[in-house]
Amino acid sequence: MLSNIRFFVREAWTGLRRSGVMSLIAIGTVMVSLVVFGVFLIVIVNIGSIVGTVSSSIEIAAYIDSNITRAQAASINDELARIRGVSKVKYISREDAWDKFKLEYGKKLNLDEMFDINPLPDTFIVEVSLPELVPEVANSISAVKAVSDVRYSGKLLEQLQAFVSVVRIGGVVLVGLLGTATLFIIMNTIRLTVIARETDISIMKLVGATDSFIKWPFIIEGVIIGLIGSIVVFFMLKLSYDMAVYQILEAMPFLPIVTDPKKLGLIYLIVGAVGTFLGMLGGYISVSKLLKEIEG
Amino acid sequence: MIQLVKVSKVFPNGVEALTDVNLHIGRDEFVFIVGHSGAGKTTLMKLLYRDEFPTSGDVIIDKIKLSELKNYQIPYLRRNMGVIFQDFKLLPRRTVYENVAFALQVTGAQRSLIRRQVSLALELVGLQKRMNSFPADLSGGEQQRVCIARAIVNNPPLLLADEPTGNLDPSTSWEIVNLLDKISKRNTTVIVSTHNKAVVDSMRKRVVALEGGRIVSDQQLGVYDNAK
Numbered sequence: 001m002l003s004n005i006r007f008f009v010r011e012a013w014t015g016l017r018r019s020g021v022m023s024l025i026a027i028g029t030v031m032v033s034l035v036v037f038g039v040f041l042i043v044i045v046n047i048g049s050i051v052g053t054v055s056s057s058i059e060i061a062a063y064i065d066s067n068i069t070r071a072q073a074a075s076i077n078d079e080l081a082r083i084r085g086v087s088k089v090k091y092i093s094r095e096d097a098w099d100k101f102k103l104e105y106g107k108k109l110n111l112d113e114m115f116d117i118n119p120l121p122d123t124f125i126v127e128v129s130l131p132e133l134v135p136e137v138a139n140s141i142s143a144v145k146a147v148s149d150v151r152y153s154g155k156l157l158e159q160l161q162a163f164v165s166v167v168r169i170g171g172v173v174l175v176g177l178l179g180t181a182t183l184f185i186i187m188n189t190i191r192l193t194v195i196a197r198e199t200d201i202s203i204m205k206l207v208g209a210t211d212s213f214i215k216w217p218f219i220i221e222g223v224i225i226g227l228i229g230s231i232v233v234f235f236m237l238k239l240s241y242d243m244a245v246y247q248i249l250e251a252m253p254f255l256p257i258v259t260d261p262k263k264l265g266l267i268y269l270i271v272g273a274v275g276t277f278l279g280m281l282g283g284y285i286s287v288s289k290l291l292k293e294i295e296g
Numbered sequence: 297m298i299q300l301v302k303v304s305k306v307f308p309n310g311v312e313a314l315t316d317v318n319l320h321i322g323r324d325e326f327v328f329i330v331g332h333s334g335a336g337k338t339t340l341m342k343l344l345y346r347d348e349f350p351t352s353g354d355v356i357i358d359k360i361k362l363s364e365l366k367n368y369q370i371p372y373l374r375r376n377m378g379v380i381f382q383d384f385k386l387l388p389r390r391t392v393y394e395n396v397a398f399a400l401q402v403t404g405a406q407r408s409l410i411r412r413q414v415s416l417a418l419e420l421v422g423l424q425k426r427m428n429s430f431p432a433d434l435s436g437g438e439q440q441r442v443c444i445a446r447a448i449v450n451n452p453p454l455l456l457a458d459e460p461t462g463n464l465d466p467s468t469s470w471e472i473v474n475l476l477d478k479i480s481k482r483n484t485t486v487i488v489s490t491h492n493k494a495v496v497d498s499m500r501k502r503v504v505a506l507e508g509g510r511i512v513s514d515q516q517l518g519v520y521d522n523a524k
Contacts, residue, residue, distance in 0.1 A: 004404050018389060203385050206345070207446065208375035209402035210368065 004213075011217035016224060019193040023225065026189035030229030030275055031236075033182035037175065038237045038271040044171045045267060046257050051164045053256040058134055058153055062141045064122040065148035073122065076146050080124055083140045085133035090125040094118055121148070132161065179274065186282030190222050194286045201287075202294055211291055218287035219280055226279020230272035237268060297323045297454070297485055298344065303353035305339050305509075313339040314509045317353070321487065323453075326480040328496050329489040330520055331506035337489035340506070341458045344487070345379050346370055357454070375403055377454040378447025382462035384439045386431040386446075392418070393427040396445045403450065417445040421475060437468035441475065448479055455479060457488040461495060469495055493520040 016023045062080065073091050080089045092100075098118040124147075128137050134152060142150045194201070204214050245259055258264065298321040305314040314336045321327055329337050342348040343355050346362050355362045357373070365373060378399075386395050396417055400410045418424045421441040431439055440460060447455055457476060461469035473488070473495045480486040490496060496503060496519060503518030504511060 003407055007401055199385070200387055203387060203398070204402055205371070206347075206374060206379055206385070207399040207402055208371045208373075210371045213371075213402055213404075 004216075008216040008220055012220035012224060015193060015197065015217060015221050019196055022189065022193050022196070023221075026186065026193070026225045027229045027232075029185045029189055030182070030226055030279060031233050033178065033185060033278075034229055034233040034271055034275045035236060037178050037182070037274065038233060038267070040171070040174065040178065041267050041271065042237070042241060042258075042264075044167060045263065047167055048164065049256050049258050051160055051167075052131070054160060058128070058131060058156070060126040060128065060134065060138050060141060060150060060152040062124040062126060062144070062147045063149040063151070064124070064146050066146070068122055068146065072146070076144065077124065079144055080126055080141060083126075083137055085128050085130060085137045086126055087129040088127040090127075092123045092125060094120045094122045097121075097123060179278070182274075183278050183282060186222065186225070186278050187285050190218065190225070190279075190282045191286040191289070193221070194218055194290050198290065198294070201290065205294065214291065215284065215287050218283045220283070222279040222281070222283020222286075223276055224279070225283075226276040227272075229279070230275035233275065234268050234272055237271065238264075297321060297325075297358060298487075299354075299356040300340075300343075301354045301356065303343065303350045303355060305336075305343065305348065306351045312509050314343075314350075314506075317509075317511055319504065319511065319514075321485060324480065324483055324485055326477060326486045326499075326501045327488070328499070328501055328503045328518075329487060329506060330491060330496055330503055332491060335506040336509040337491075337506055338458055339509075341379075341456050341487070341489055344456055345374060345377060371402075375450060376452050377456060378444075378450075378452045380440070380443050380447050380455070380457040380460045382459035384431070384443045384463075386439060386442055388431055391428050391430055392423060392434070392442050392445075395431070395442055396427075396449050399446045399449050405450075413449050413451075414445075417449040420448070420479075421445045435468075436464050437471060440464060440468075440472050444472070444475060444479070448484070453484060455484050455486045457486070457490075459489055459491070461490060461492050466494060470498075473499060496520040 064076065077089050077091050080086060095118065097120040101120065126137065126141060128134050138150050138152055141147055201214055245257060248255060248257060300317050300319040303314055303317040306312050317340070329340060331337050339348060343350055346365065349363065387398065390398065393414060396414045397410050400413055415424065418427055421444050423438060423441050423445065426434065426438065431442065434442065455476070460476070461472055464472060469492055476486050476488060477499065500517045502516050503520065505513045
């Protein structure tokens with residue numbers, strides 16, 4: 001078995017070297033596809049991260065019309081905090097709100113002349129743990145007796161969520177299409193190297209090689225092509241992303257782009273695994289097809 | 297050892313390559329299959345190493361009906377026979393040694409065994425000194441000897457040679473056939489298809505003549521002309 005493996009790897013390597021230009025073309029094709037795939041994954045993850053950050057900063061405001069005492073406020077606060085999905089509740093009394101309002105706009109507007117009394121209601125600012133839960137939490141809040149009105153930037157949230165689901169579905173479709181295209185390109189390129197060795201294969205068959213024995217070197221060749229392409233693409237993606245992150249964060253430090261090495265590592269790993277797997281599959285399908293053709 | 301029972305082969309284009317062929321070849325026999333081009337010699341050989349199926353009839357080798365073999369069993373059939381071709385079918389980018397070793401490598405043999413067997417086979421065909429050469433650097437006769445070494449490297453009980461002298465000059469052809477005769481004396485059944493009259497006549501072996509896909513004569517110690 002060990003001598004077989006040595007033979008397969010040596011054959012694969014010899015095959016790669018002998019069909020030199022063709023192998024380089026195959027590696028180049030894998031690289032192009034993987035770069036597109038990798039960039040796409042990175043963009044999707046970043047859009048997800050940005051949308052997630054924006055969504056999670058959405059707060060629900062619950063207004064109380066009637067005057068309430070501190071004790072009542074505390075009990076409403078508790079009631080709101082108990083709602084499923086609520087992560088934080090902050091109470092802003094109407095006086096505090098009015099003071100803040102006056103502080104912000106008092107210089108421009110003569111507020112005391114305009115209003116005899118404080119027109120602002122007591123408000124509870126509710127933060128939600130998951131952006132998807134916002135509409136549900138808002139509903140539960142309006143069911144609370146003392147609450148007269150509930151506001152949140154629903155439209156923006158809905159639009160964002162719609163955008164995220166379009167990106168997700170589109171992403172899956174696009175990645176699927178891209179994967180299929182990559183597979184076909186790899187298959188065809190390896191097929192060319194397989195056809196170039198049709199004589200070798202027919203002689204192998206004549207001297208009693210089993211089909212699986214014939215297939216292994218080509219599968220390994222596909223794996224090597226995929227692996228070399230993946231390794232080069234890994235460095236290309238990593239270097240260019242690191243540079244892009246540096247530039248973007250310098251210009252827009254607030255932008256929540258993905259810098260977590262674990263997350264990025266996973267992306268690179270997926271890209272590498274996809275490249276290697278596609279290489280392997282391409283080699284396998286090509287040589288299987290040719291063997292069938294030889295058998296007639 | 298080998299039996300063909302009412303074997304016919306009609307190709308999809310309608311050409312009848314073999315018709316109702318009955319043949320029995322015993323163990324360690326040396327047999328010439330003779331006939332003009334298109335007589336059905338190559339088809340007969342291909343049926344023996346199961347590169348072709350008969351349209352009807354049975355090809356039996358060592359009591360195994362080849363038509364009953366599953367695809368995955370064919371490699372094991374071929375490991376028990378050596379095949380020699382008119383065009384040598386050597387791998388151009390491999391050395392003489394690698395070409396011969398190839399037939400053992402595909403069986404998963406150990407390296408030490410491969411080394412020993414290849415060296416013995418090359419010694420038998422007299423090419424030990426050329427083992428690092430590439431096929432392109434060899435003469436036609438030498439290339440055919442590499443092909444023979446590859447065919448016998450795993451000591452098969454059956455050797456099939458399809459027009460082995462077709463591309464060679466008379467003296468080289470003579471050398472090759474003598475080599476095949478030498479191999480047949482080492483407990484190997486040898487079947488040689490040829491239309492080389494001089495070679496057949498000089499060997500005085502069993503001669504089976506094909507014409508238009510039918511066996512027209514089968515003579516022990518035959519000659520080409522008598523066979524026809």
